[in-house]
Amino acid sequence: MTVLTDSSKELRLRRINRVRTIRGSLAIEGNNLSEEQITAILDGKRVIAPPREIQEVRNAIAAYDRFDDWSVESEADLKDAHGVLMAGLIDEVGMYRRSGVGVIAGERVIHMAPPADRVPALMQDLFSWLGATEDHPLIVSSVFHYEFEFIHPFADGNGRMGRLWQTLILKGWNPLVADIPVESLVFEHQEEYYDALQQSTNNADSAPFIEFMLRMVLNAVSSATPQVDPYVTPQVKALIEAISGEMSRDELQTALSLKDRKSFRELYLKPALEEGLVEMTIPDKPNSRNQKYRLTEKGQLAVYI
Missing domain, CATH: 1.10.10.10 (Winged helix-like DNA-binding domain superfamily/Winged helix DNA-binding domain)
Known part of the structure; x- marks a missing residue:
């Protein structure tokens, strides 16, 4: 009986964290649906909200359900994931952009991405590095996330894709990470997220962004398991x-x-x-x-x- 109770509690916690993760990632992109509304969509219930925001949630749920189908080292799987995450939202799903884009926060331009004709080669180089590096997955996932945002390979959905792929890389290190709401903390520290991106770009050094993301991962682990104090002597x-x-x-x-x-x-x-x-x-x-x-x-x- 105790085993069944513990299993039920674990599944409930994973579900809560998955909802928090989806809300955090989409809220960064301007989606206003609450955790209660996302839970209702997850349960197949009707929700009164803008159709696009409902579609974004459904896509995110479908993407996290496909985690076990994708290999982090596969460029084709990255494009497939983009197709799932952005289905019904843009025309150019699952394909690299054909025009210029930038990272904009409010009225502030954070970063102008490289020209579209350079994207295929830059992404190929990024995946070659990903397949060859022997660095710790915590570092690798953060570096990939930053470089992905720098390249900005898709017409739209780059932020949520970068965060999704970082989570997928971390999942390969520890499956529990997939159910830890890192993205909800990124949303709570959204200004720092953009500042870290801009600082790394200005300095031509990904260290500020890596440090920020590692702090978010540690805080997420601590919030998901509150008995562990992250502030050590x-x-x-x-x-x-x-x-x-x-x-x-x-x-x-x-x-x-x-x-x-x-x-x-x-x-x-x-x-x-x-x-x-x-x-x-x-x-x-x-x-x-x-x-x-x-x-x-x-x-x-x-x-x-």
Whole structure:
């Protein structure tokens, strides 16, 4: 009975987060439908609202339902996803743009995209990099998102496509990320989102945008799992930055240049374990002489912030 109850709670949480994600991504693009209205559409109920906004929600629901069909390294799948996400909204679905476009926030021009004739080659280069890079998926997803927005390959829908593909890349790292409402936090920090894009473009350096997106991912993980505090002490921060793969207690103390075992345990190891940033390799035998420690997914997130 407990297993069934826990499963029901998990499905309900995933559903709530999916609605929040869809609302956040579409709200950035000017869609005014509420979470209640999106939930009603998800349930197949009638909603009184502008037809275009209803279509946007239906498309987003269909796109997230297709996640398992698409490969992040496939340019053809990216175009297919655009076709699903923008069906009935524009004529040029699933194909790269044939004219100039820009990123505009209100009356402010954030970025003028490269000429349309350069898009195919730029996108091919981006996917070649995506298939070859060995960087951490947290970094890779953010870099891809920024470069995608810089190229702005489609006539419309680039913002929601960039966020969708970043989520898909992160899903390959950890399937749970697909159900964490990162996009709702991006919407809440919309000005920072555009500022990070503009700053990265002005500096010819994607670092500001990467830092912003990583902060949104960490905050989303924390809000979805509120028992984990993202604000760690300097000691815990030093510990998680020192961990590489699986390490024993002695190896960790050596890496941190610490000799006092009690101090290491109380100030470094114990808080990191309690915060869910570090886990034991043999959790059922905490005092085993073969015990080692490694970062959890949340710990890996915290390292990059």
